[in-house]
Amino acid sequence: SQQGEEDPQALSIQEGENATMNCSYKTSINNLQWYRQNSGRGLVHLILIRSNEREKHSGRLRVTLDTSKKSSSLLITASRAADTASYFCATDAISEYGNKLVFGAGTILRVKS
Amino acid sequence: KAGVTQTPRYLIKTRGQQVTLSCSPISGHRSVSWYQQTPGQGLQFLFEYFSETQRNKGNFPGRFSGRQFSNSRSEMNVSTLELGDSALYLCASSLVVVSAKNIQYFGAGTRLSVL
Numbered sequence: 001s002q003q004g005e006e007d008p009q010a011l012s013i014q015e016g017e018n019a020t021m022n023c024s025y026k027t028s029i030n031n032l033q034w035y036r037q038n039s040g041r042g043l044v045h046l047i048l049i050r051s052n053e054r055e056k057h058s059g060r061l062r063v064t065l066d067t068s069k070k071s072s073s074l075l076i077t078a079s080r081a082a083d084t085a086s087y088f089c090a091t092d093a094i095s096e097y098g099n100k101l102v103f104g105a106g107t108i109l110r111v112k113s
Numbered sequence: 114k115a116g117v118t119q120t121p122r123y124l125i126k127t128r129g130q131q132v133t134l135s136c137s138p139i140s141g142h143r144s145v146s147w148y149q150q151t152p153g154q155g156l157q158f159l160f161e162y163f164s165e166t167q168r169n170k171g172n173f174p175g176r177f178s179g180r181q182f183s184n185s186r187s188e189m190n191v192s193t194l195e196l197g198d199s200a201l202y203l204c205a206s207s208l209v210v211v212s213a214k215n216i217q218y219f220g221a222g223t224r225l226s227v228l
Contacts, residue, residue: 031214042117042203042219050214088156092212100169101146101211103156 006089010108019076021107023089024069032065033090034074035103043088046074081113114140119204119220127228131192134223138185138206142218144168145187146211147179150201150222159202161211162187168210191225199227 006023013019025032030051035043049056049065049072056063062075076083086106093102118137126132138145147159158171162181179189185206191198201224205217 031212033216035219040201040222040224042221043205043217044219045216048214048216099210099212100158100161100171101217102158103148105155 006087006104006107008107009105010110012110012112013079015079015081015111015113017079017111019079019083019109019111021074021087021109023072023074023104025072025089025091025104026070027093029067029070029091031092032072033101034061034063034072035088035090037086037088037106039085046087076109079109079111081111083109084111085109117204117206117218117220119202119223121223122221123224123226125226125228126194128194128196130194131190132194132225133188133190134202134204134225136187136189136204136206136220138187138204139218142206142208143185144207144210145181145185146205146207146217147187147189148203148205149173150203151199156203159189163210194227196227198225200225 033048034046037043047058047063049063060077065072086108088103088106090101090103120135144163146161149157160170161168165181176192181187201222203222205219207215207217
């Protein structure tokens with residue numbers, strides 16, 4: 001089962017608008033990451049936020065974390081056509097075999113020019 | 114520094130065959146993880162290798178196996194292919210063992226089609 005669940009599943013906006021994606025997770029976490037995947041390619045790490053942080057910025061990206069609600073959001077400001085991609089959150093999950101990184105289902109973002 | 118390299122990029126096989134995929138991690142990275150990505154199931158963790166030892170594995174049948182060599186390069190093998198094995202297989206490397214505090218670097222993936 002997936003630890004993180006993103007919503008919306010798909011988002012279509014105009015260039016220049018802001019895009020917000022949300023991620024909810026089930027168990028307590030120490031860290032949460034966001035990745036981007038261009039169509040049919042590998043994932044690229046965007047940002048990591050620790051459980052004791054509430055907000056983090058990187059360029060046009062802003063990530064928030066609310067551990068009480070077990071949720072995180074990724075905001076992309078002033079979106080560009082090149083931001084068109086799928087976005088995934090990832091958290092730790094402990095299994096009988098050890099620790100692994102579990103990805104949510106992802107949000108597909110389309111930025112129209 | 115070269116990124117994670119996966120070969121081949123595309124592969125077409127028929128049911129019942131077996132396939133071997135290769136992954137060369139970033140130089141110095143000792144952890145290699147494999148994921149299967151399908152439209153229906155999303156990104157599913159297959160296994161992680163660290164210093165030639167399988168450190169963790171996901172919920173996949175024994176037809177899926179892997180190994181890691183002393184130079185950290187990794188291979189995964191799928192035997193007796195089924196139609197449902199059609200997917201994008203992604204390899205990721207990291208300096209140390211997988212966790213959400215460590216960044217994973219992904220290859221471009223191998224697109225496997227089983228006919």
